[in-house]
Amino acid sequence: MNPFKTVLFIILLSQNIIFAQQVEETQINQNHLPVFITPNSIAYSDYQIEKTYNYNILTLGDSTVILKNGNTYPPDHRDYKRLGITSGMYVGSAVLAFGILWAMPESDSNWDKEEIKEKGVSWKWKENVKAGPVWDDDDWVLNYMTHPYSGSVYYMTARSSGFNIFESFLYSAFMSTCFWEYGIEAFAEIPSKQDLIITPVLGSVIGEGFFYAKKSILKNDHRVLKSRLLGYTTLLIIDPFNTILDGFGYKEKVKTQLNVAPIGFDQGANKTIWGLNFNMRF
Known part of the structure; x- marks a missing residue:
C-alpha cells in the first residue's frame, strides 16, 4: 500500500471513530508513558503526556460530565x-x-392510630391491601408535592447509577408501588390511586429535570451561583442517596482496559505507527 492510500485509510478510520463513539477525557499518571509499536521495533516515548482521549461507546445515549x-x-x-x-x-x-408520619397529627396523615393499636399492624396491612387502591382525600401538598418529589428521588437513585430514562422510570414505579404504597404505608392506610400514578409519572418528569440540573452543577465544580455550599445543598435535595454515598467516598472495583490502535504514520519508514494504551479505573 503506497503512502497516499495509507494516510487516506487512517483519515477515514479516525472519522469513523469520531462519529461512532464519544470522546471521554481522562488523566494519565505521569509515570506511565505511551508505547509505540512498529512492525520491526518497539520505541518508548521520551516525553510525558498529561492528557489523552479514550473512546467509549455510551450505550445509554447520555452525554457525560468528566x-x-x-x-x-x-x-x-x-x-x-x-x-x-x-x-x-x-x-x-x-x-x-413512617415514624415521622406516625408522630404527625391524624388530621395531617389520615391514619387511624387507635384502630392500628387495637388490632395490630399486620391485620391493618392485610385489610388495607385488600381494600385498595382507592381515591384518597389527602391534602394536596402530600398528593401533588410530597409524592412527586419522592418519585423524583427514586428516579434519580437509578438515573445516577447509570440507568436510562425508561429503566429509571420503572425503578421509580417499583419502589413507590411495592415498597411504599403496598409496603410501609399500607400498614397505616389503603393504597391510593393518585399516589400510584402521580408518584412515578410526575416524579420521573421532575427527576429528569433534576438529572440535567445535577450535570450542570457537577460541570461547574459543584457550585450554584458560584457557591459550593448552595451546590452541595442542591445536590443533597435533588439526589440525596447518591450524594451521601459519594460523600463517603464510594468507589467501584478497579477496572482495566487494554487496546491497540493506529495513532500515526511514519513517512520516512512508510509504516503505520500503532499505540498500546492501558487504562486503570478505580
Missing part, C-alpha cells in the same frame, strides 16, 4: 452495586419517614 477524580456522570454503565446500596439507604429512610 469529574476531577476521573469518574464520569452519569456512569457509562449500569452500576448495580451503587443502586443496591442506595436502595438500602431508601429502605432505612422510608422507615424513618
